[in-house]
Amino acid sequence: MDQQTEMAPEEIEELLGRHETAVLSLANADEPYAIPISYGYDADSNRFYFRLVSTPESEKRAFLTSSPRARIVIYEEVDPIYRSVVAKGTLERIDPDEMSVEHVVQYGDTKKPLFEIWGESKRDLDIQLYQLDVESVGGRRIDLEEHGDDSVEE
Numbered sequence: 001m002d003q004q005t006e007m008a009p010e011e012i013e014e015l016l017g018r019h020e021t022a023v024l025s026l027a028n029a030d031e032p033y034a035i036p037i038s039y040g041y042d043a044d045s046n047r048f049y050f051r052l053v054s055t056p057e058s059e060k061r062a063f064l065t066s067s068p069r070a071r072i073v074i075y076e077e078v079d080p081i082y083r084s085v086v087a088k089g090t091l092e093r094i095d096p097d098e099m100s101v102e103h104v105v106q107y108g109d110t111k112k113p114l115f116e117i118w119g120e121s122k123r124d125l126d127i128q129l130y131q132l133d134v135e136s137v138g139g140r141r142i143d144l145e146e147h148g149d150d151s152v153e154e
Helices: 009-018 059-063 101-109 144-153
Strands: 004-006 021-028 031-038 040-042 047-054 069-078 081-094 126-143
Touching: 009 069, 009 081, 009 126, 021 059, 031 047, 031 059, 047 059, 047 081, 126 144
Parallel strands: none
Antiparallel strands: 004 126, 021 031, 021 069, 040 047, 047 126, 069 081, 081 126
């Protein structure tokens, strides 16, 4: 059986800074919603930054109408190690009129959405800026080579 190990804060921060894609999960009452996204991460403020694109009738827009509770999941498998980080917080839309110099720098460093391919014309797309202030974060690491053989033999 695989044995999970908690990741140290420095290892979590390094993983978050190294990656630029994740899965963002939201919920509305008992309805879940999860999407692959691109993100930027600022370790000093412990904050994620997103450019989220939607259309007027999109399911995504319906989930983003308020400041929803959210989770972001970042993971990787680099043989023989598997790592994952889950961060929780409240997703907040940043009004362009209230953007600070810090916001401009962070969104400038954030990759454009890698997963967004749209058939609609650009004028029908709504691009909004969001941030997620991390309230809690945890990471796990599994050495598949060290522990993977145990589950196969029995």
